[in-house]
Amino acid sequence: MSSNIQIPKTCTICGSIFIAKTTVTKNCSDVCRKRAYKQRVREQKIQDSLSEQQTTLSVTSKTVGRKPIEHQDLNDKQFMSINEISDLIGVSRWSIQRMLKRGEIPFKQFGRKKIINRQELEKLFK
Numbered sequence: 001m002s003s004n005i006q007i008p009k010t011c012t013i014c015g016s017i018f019i020a021k022t023t024v025t026k027n028c029s030d031v032c033r034k035r036a037y038k039q040r041v042r043e044q045k046i047q048d049s050l051s052e053q054q055t056t057l058s059v060t061s062k063t064v065g066r067k068p069i070e071h072q073d074l075n076d077k078q079f080m081s082i083n084e085i086s087d088l089i090g091v092s093r094w095s096i097q098r099m100l101k102r103g104e105i106p107f108k109q110f111g112r113k114k115i116i117n118r119q120e121l122e123k124l125f126k
């Protein structure tokens with residue numbers, strides 16, 4: 001490459017006009033070049049932390065967004081286990097067990113699992 005190209009340029013750091021020897025030169029001196037480099041690194045760091053924050057945010061909204069779906073699943077369920085009922089109405093499993101024992105909620109025994117028809121559960125609140 002010929003070295004007689006002379007391109008008047010404005011330094012991106014100090015703003016002074018200088019003659020660039022190559023088309024990629026953006027700064028008038030080594031001092032400005034170093035400063036420009038530091039600036040780029042800093043901007044890159046900001047960019048990185050921004051995209052990191054965005055990732056964290058999207059992860060958070062994913063976690064937050066998942067919960068209503070779980071509840072939606074429970075809402076659609078006709079036959080529920082004690083665990084699911086305890087999740088749905090926010091009562092401990094033991095309280096539900098006791099209610100079943102006392103015959104307050106009709107249920108069907110499937111092996112070791114007690115299954116409650118949701119309609120029976122809803123009757124309690126009518």
Ligand SMILES: [Zn+2]
Nearest residue numbers: 011014028032
């Ligand atoms: Zn400069």
